[in-house]
Amino acid sequence: MIKKTVIIDTDPGIDDAMAIALALFSQEIDVPLITTVAGNVGLENVTTNTLRLLSFFKKHVKVAKGASQPLLRVSEDASQFHGETGLAGFSYDKQATECLIDTHAVNAMYQELMKRQKTTVLAIGPLTNIALLLRMYPDSVHYIDEIVIMGGAINRGNYGVYTEFNSGFDPEATKIVYSAPVKKVMIGLEIGNQAIMEKEVLERLGNINGVGKMLSALFKHYQGEYFDKGVEVYDSTAIGYILHPEWYTCLEASVDVELCGTYTSGATLVDFTQKSQYIKVCTTIDAPKFIEWIIDSVAYMSHV
Numbered sequence: 015m016i017k018k019t020v021i022i023d024t025d026p027g028i029d030d031a032m033a034i035a036l037a038l039f040s041q042e043i044d045v046p047l048i049t050t051v052a053g054n055v056g057l058e059n060v061t062t063n064t065l066r067l068l069s070f071f072k073k074h075v076k077v078a079k080g081a082s083q084p085l086l087r088v089s090e091d092a093s094q095f096h097g098e099t100g101l102a103g104f105s106y107d108k109q110a111t112e113c114l115i116d117t118h119a120v121n122a123m124y125q126e127l128m129k130r131q132k133t134t135v136l137a138i139g140p141l142t143n144i145a146l147l148l149r150m151y152p153d154s155v156h157y158i159d160e161i162v163i164m165g166g167a168i169n170r171g172n173y174g175v176y177t178e179f180n181s182g183f184d185p186e187a188t189k190i191v192y193s194a195p196v197k198k199v200m201i202g203l204e205i206g207n208q209a210i211m212e213k214e215v216l217e218r219l220g221n222i223n224g225v226g227k228m229l230s231a232l233f234k235h236y237q238g239e240y241f242d243k244g245v246e247v248y249d250s251t252a253i254g255y256i257l258h259p260e261w262y263t264c265l266e267a268s269v270d271v272e273l274c275g276t277y278t279s280g281a282t283l284v285d286f287t288q289k290s291q292y293i294k295v296c297t298t299i300d301a302p303k304f305i306e307w308i309i310d311s312v313a314y315m316s317h318v
């Protein structure tokens with residue numbers, strides 16, 4: 015089987031942790047590099063969290079630190095949900111510090127892209143690193159197969175009334191990425207809102223094995239008093255798309271990004287009447303299949 019090569023750009027982050035697990039344990043993809051970006055919490059914390067997860071999963075993948083702030087703005091992080099460290103709810107005893115490389119994420123991504131014809135980029139944090147890549151190395155578009163983005167919203171947001179967190183955290187970067195001549199798939203907030211892991215499933219997850227126990231402890235913290243209502247699974251819907259696009263309905267559309275709005279900066283304006291050859295926007299997911307797939311996949315992560 016020819017494996018897809020996927021670079022993960024991330025800000026772990028509780029739901030990032032599950033997406034990273036699904037990617038690293040998949041037999042169908044190869045992850046040569048993880049790049050970190052400030053978002054849910056600051057750059058140092060998201061990088062430490064990535065190294066903690068790698069140590070926990072017993073995986074060796076290069077990690078490169080990227081942008082410590084959005085391109086232009088001072089944005090609010092999401093530590094109120096993910097905890098001060100970004101991975102509250104579980105204590106990790108080690109970090110895979112040997113995986114950290116001394117190259118900036120943008121340069122590391124470019125070097126990795128140059129190694130082969132086509133690489134998929136999985137973007138599950140703010141788009142700052144990817145915007146910098148596209149500006150610093152415009153020829154990278156020839157080496158990217160597709161950028162699969164968890165971010166943006168067709169309708170209402172979770173950061174602002176119309177703004178999803180990743181796009182609202184760095185609106186200018188989001189605009190740069192959506193206007194670049196490279197294929198993109200937007201898996202916005204609506205998809206995660208359909209992909210709810212109910213309380214019973216979270217409890218099943220916690221009883222599968224060590225990885226399941228760790229992920230369910232994180233989600234328990236994330237949902238706090240709302241645990242009984244289950245949890246929306248956001249970032250994992252993007253890795254789900256890479257492995258099982260048949261579970262998603264996607265339409266060609268144009269996406270512009272609000273930069274001047276008093277209340278709406280970072281809002282993604284999805285226009286299904288103006289198609290773009292570079293952009294597909296997902297509108298539905300087969301949530302039951304997706305959630306069962308998560309449970310089955312975690313069951314295979316048994317050697318941890």
Ligand code: BDR
Nearest residue numbers: 027030092138179180248
């Ligand atoms: C996104 O925001 C972050 O808090 C999550 O990690 C996810 O990437 C959902 O809006």
Ligand code: CA
Nearest residue numbers: 027030138139
């Ligand atoms: Ca994230």
